[in-house]
Amino acid sequence: MRKRTATAWGVAILCFVVLMLVTPAIPQSQEYHNFADQREFLGIPNFLNVISNFPFLVVGVVGLVLCYYGNYFKLSLPGELFGWTFFFAGVAAVGFGSSYYHLEPNDARLVWDRLPMTVAFTSIIAIFIIERVDARKGTFSIIPLTLAGVVSILYWRFFDDLRPYAVIQFVPCIAIPLMAILLPPMYTHSTYWLWAAGFYILAKIEEAADVPIYNVTFHIMSGHTLKHLCAALVPVFLTLMLAKREVAEERVSLLQMWKVSWTKVKLNNANVETISCEYSGLTLYASSCKLNPMR
Structure with a gap:
């Protein structure tokens, strides 16, 4: 952990020094x-x-x-x-x-x-x-x-x-x-x-x-x-x-929470489509029975 912290600070300081060297002053x-x-x-x-x-x-x-x-x-x-x-x-x-x-x-x-x-x-x-x-x-x-x-x-x-x-x-x-x-x-x-x-x-x-x-x-x-x-x-x-x-x-990050929420939305939409298809199939079958009462 200490090594990563030192590395992070080192990178930040290096980036700042490079910025000061390659960019002109801003009055x-x-x-x-x-x-x-x-x-x-x-x-x-x-x-x-x-x-x-x-x-x-x-x-x-x-x-x-x-x-x-x-x-x-x-x-x-x-x-x-x-x-x-x-x-x-x-x-x-x-x-x-x-x-x-x-x-x-x-x-x-x-x-x-x-x-x-x-x-x-x-x-x-x-x-x-x-x-x-x-x-x-x-x-x-x-x-x-x-x-x-x-x-x-x-x-x-x-x-x-x-x-x-x-x-x-x-x-x-x-x-x-x-x-x-x-x-x-x-x-x-x-x-x-x-x-x-x-x-x-x-x-x-x-x-x-x-x-x-x-x-x-x-x-x-x-x-x-x-x-x-x-x-x-x-x-x-x-x-x-x-x-x-x-x-x-x-402890869950906002990104993880958003991913879970998006997954739930997709699953709910998929369930709604499945129910809709099944309902449509039942309607067609019922109509067929009425047209052929002798069967």
């Missing part, structure tokens, strides 16, 4: 700060982009309270409480950091927007390792992964290169759905992970379509505002999952 475009909706209301500039971060604060605080209130989430594995604390603290901090950034968008303030998001991303990866791979290794990975996220932000800020940050941000988008589908969970309600991943991807699409959405909605709401609201649904779904889940009686 922060200053056009990024030019959001579609820049309206001021109640003396607050970029009003909707600022207040749409409030759900992050609410969900983050609620999650932190439930983590420590009578073990409401039933966090039994070593390191789970630590990992989810990092996650919900990061989510709550997004409410402050992103609002601070949108009051006056620039690179210096963007650091405080991205930093808490990175803490949330990296803690989620550690939580997955705790739940589905090895609790001890996942617990020890929380701090290194968080530090890797912080370093990616500092690297961007000092060298104006977004490549490490892009890896930290987008790897979870691929890794979490794959791990949720392929690795058998310890708890029930694993599909909530897929809902959370789906809404995060939708949020990124809305972010990219900031101006078109603003125009389509007749300047009522921009894509970036919708991005905040959709992204806030990610911790909402994960909070619901924590509140509902129980320890699974049998």
Whole structure:
């Protein structure tokens, strides 16, 4: 197991080094700060982009309270409480950091927007390792992964290169759905992970379509505002999952469950076709008897 773990880390580091060597630097475009909706209301500039971060604060605080209130989430594995604390603290901090950034968008303030998001991303990866791979290794990975996220932000800020940050941000988008589908969970309600991943991807699409959405909605709401609201649904779904889940009686991956369900559907369809054929045969025989009453 140790050999496989070392190999996996070695491959990951090698891939990252190769990526840094063969790809050009990605500087922060200053056009990024030019959001579609820049309206001021109640003396607050970029009003909707600022207040749409409030759900992050609410969900983050609620999650932190439930983590420590009578073990409401039933966090039994070593390191789970630590990992989810990092996650919900990061989510709550997004409410402050992103609002601070949108009051006056620039690179210096963007650091405080991205930093808490990175803490949330990296803690989620550690939580997955705790739940589905090895609790001890996942617990020890929380701090290194968080530090890797912080370093990616500092690297961007000092060298104006977004490549490490892009890896930290987008790897979870691929890794979490794959791990949720392929690795058998310890708890029930694993599909909530897929809902959370789906809404995060939708949020990124809305972010990219900031101006078109603003125009389509007749300047009522921009894509970036919708991005905040959709992204806030990610911790909402994960909070619901924590509140509902129980320890699974049998550890079966979602892929295996889907295969079993598909097999049952195919068998049910086959049974329906067989019954239909038999019924048709009986009908034809009965009709034949009526036509030949002397037989």
